[in-house]
Amino acid sequence: MKRWILRTLLGLVLLVTGFIVGILFQSAARPGVNAVVVEVQNATTKNIEKVVLTHERGRVQICNLGPGQMQTLAFFPGGENAYTLKAYFADGKSVEGLGGYVEPGYAMKETIHEENIKTEYDF
Known part of the structure; x- marks a missing residue:
């Protein structure tokens, strides 16, 4: 049970981190x-x-x-x-x-x- 919660939290942290990095790279590559x-x-x-x-x-x-x-x-x-x-x-x-x-x-x-x-x- 604890492994499932840890894996879910880790997946959520990676998803949010990827989203933030994507926003940063998009704004740097495209002035807007x-x-x-x-x-x-x-x-x-x-x-x-x-x-x-x-x-x-x-x-x-x-x-x-x-x-x-x-x-x-x-x-x-x-x-x-x-x-x-x-x-x-x-x-x-x-x-x-x-x-x-x-x-x-x-x-x-x-x-x-x-x-x-x-x-x-x-x-």
Whole structure:
């Protein structure tokens, strides 16, 4: 009788633990509706050493974006916000984009060209 109770309690503890771990992994893998998601694409034939996204509450950056590659950045704006984007090429040149106004849940696409950065809203 005692074994049955212990096994049931152990099973319940494992079930609850698995549920909590699942929630944590899901929220880490998927920013959710409170984040702003920005896809950054290198549309040049040059390597980009670093892309820096600066918003009103901080910075996010990626490194080593090759020609034709795309990476996704996400940040939590905490309400209305704005951001800029600056790409630093391997040859020492840089290009800056205005980014724009964002709110939680916005999705943006930034396409980096050698002369400019094109911003598209993708609600």
